[in-house]
Amino acid sequence: MSRLPNTSAGVHFLTDQRTIRALLRSAAPKPGDLVVEFGPGQGALTAPLSRTGAKILAIERDPSFARRLERRFGGVTVVRADLRTVPLPRRSYAVVANVPFAVSTALVRRLLHPSSTMTAADLLVEWGFGGRLARSTPRTAEAAAWVAAYSISIGRRVPAASFSPAPRVDAAHLVIRRTVRLTPPMRTLIRRGFAAPQRPVAAALGEIHPRKRAHRLLTSTGIDPPTPVAALTAAEWNRLAAALILGPPETDASTAL
Template identity: 50%
Template sequence: MSRARSSSSNPSGIHLLTDRRPIRELVRAAALGPGDLVIDFGAGPGTLTGPLAATGARVLAVERDDGFARRLRGRFAGAPVRVVHGDLRRVPLPRREFSVVASIPFGASTALLRRLLGDPALALRGADLVVEWGFARRVTATVPRGLEAAWWAARFELALRRRIPAACFTPAPSVDAAYLRVRPVAEPLDRRGHRALRELLRAAHARPGAPVHRVLRELGGKRWLPMLGEYAGGPAGEVPPPRWAAVARGMAAGEPGPGLN
C-alpha cells in the first residue's frame, strides 16, 4: 500500500498495489521460509501479507488504519500473522533478525529507511520495498546528496530494481513507483569501523570540495588514500560511500592501504 497526495476522488490518499507481478517478484526475492521473520509495513487489506504468510515465515502486518487492521485480523486468524495496529514510524522493531517486504506510503519512505538503516545494531536481513520512483533514484545515486543517505549507502547495497507503473495501483497515484532492494554489504563494519565511517562521511560532507588527501590527512588516515582508487585525486564530495566504508574498515583494523608497507 502506498499513500500519495489525496484528491477529491481519493480523499484517503491510499493506493493499493494490485498487480500480481511485482508482488510475486518482491516475495520471491526475499527468499523467506519457515522460521524467518518478515514485516509488512502498511499492510492494507493484506495484498502482500497473504503471499508472505504462504512462505511459512512469521509475518508482522503493521497497519495504522482501523478498518484495514480489523480486516487483517479476520482474514489471517489462525495464520502465522500478527497484526500490529500502529504507525510504521513508531512501532517497535524486532531485536532478532528480520526482513521487510512492503509497499509503503510514499510520504513515509525517508522515515522508514531512517529506522531500518540508521542503527548499526539493528539485525536487518534485507528489505524489498515499493517506494516512489524519484525517491528510489535519489537514494541509489552513486554519490548520495545527503550525509544520512551516504551513511545508508556505505553499509547497505541499495538497488533500484525496476520501475512500477502507476497503473499497477488502485487507484493509480500521480507518479510511478519503484522496486527498491536493500541488502547488507558482504563485509559489515564492526563498532570501530562504524565510528571511523561516521568521521569520514561527516568530514567529506562538511567540505565536499576539499581534496580527498587533505580530508584524510586531517583525520590521521592519509596512508589509506590508495583504498579510494580512482577517486584518490579528486574532491571528497565525489567519493562513493562504499569507498569510504573500505577506508573505514582499514582504519579500524589498523591495516595499510594497497601498495603501502
C-alpha cells in the same frame, strides 16, 4: 500532544500479481526469518508472505484493516501502530512492503538508521524518491552513510496501473541489502568529510588515521586520494566502509624492495 498527519492520500493498494511475485522472489524469505510488512492494507503481500514459513510482523495503522488481517491470517502477528513510531525489532529482520508514498522518507530514515538491525528490504516507493536513494553519488552525509552500509538499487520500474487507486507517478521496486555495519571511524569520516565536501578524501581520512595508512586504505579500494569527498560514488563509499573494518592489505616483504 500534536497529532500525526493523515497519510491516506499516499496509500495505493498493490494489485499487480507480477509485481507481487517479483517482490517475493527478490526478498526470498525462508522459514524462521523475521519479515516486517509496513502498511499491509488489504493483505495483497501478506498472503504470499504468510505461505513462506517466515515469521511475519504486519504493522497496520488503520483499525479496520488490522481487524481484517487478524481474522484472515492467524499465523501473522498484526500490530496496530503507525510505522513512523512503532518500535522496530531488536533482532535481525527483513522488510517487504508497499510503502505509503507520503511516509516513505520517514520510514527509510528509520530503517537505515545506524542503530537499525534491518538486514534487507524490498520496498515499493515513489519512482523519483527511489531514484534519489539509488543515485550513484550521494549528496549528503546522511545519504553517504546509507550507501556506505547498504547496497541500494532499483529492481524494476512499477507502472502506476499496478495500484488501486493508481498514483499519479510510477513506483520503484527498491532493493536494499546491508553489506557492512559502519564503524565509529567511518561515521566520523562521513560527518567531517561533508562538513567540507570539496576537500580531498585523503585529507579527511588523514584526520582519523596516519597519512600513509589513509593513503593505503584509499588505493586498496580503488579510490584516488585527491578525489573530493562529494565526488565519491556510492560504490566507493561502500568499499571504503569495508576497508575500514578490514584494514589495508599488508605489504608483502618480498615486493617491498
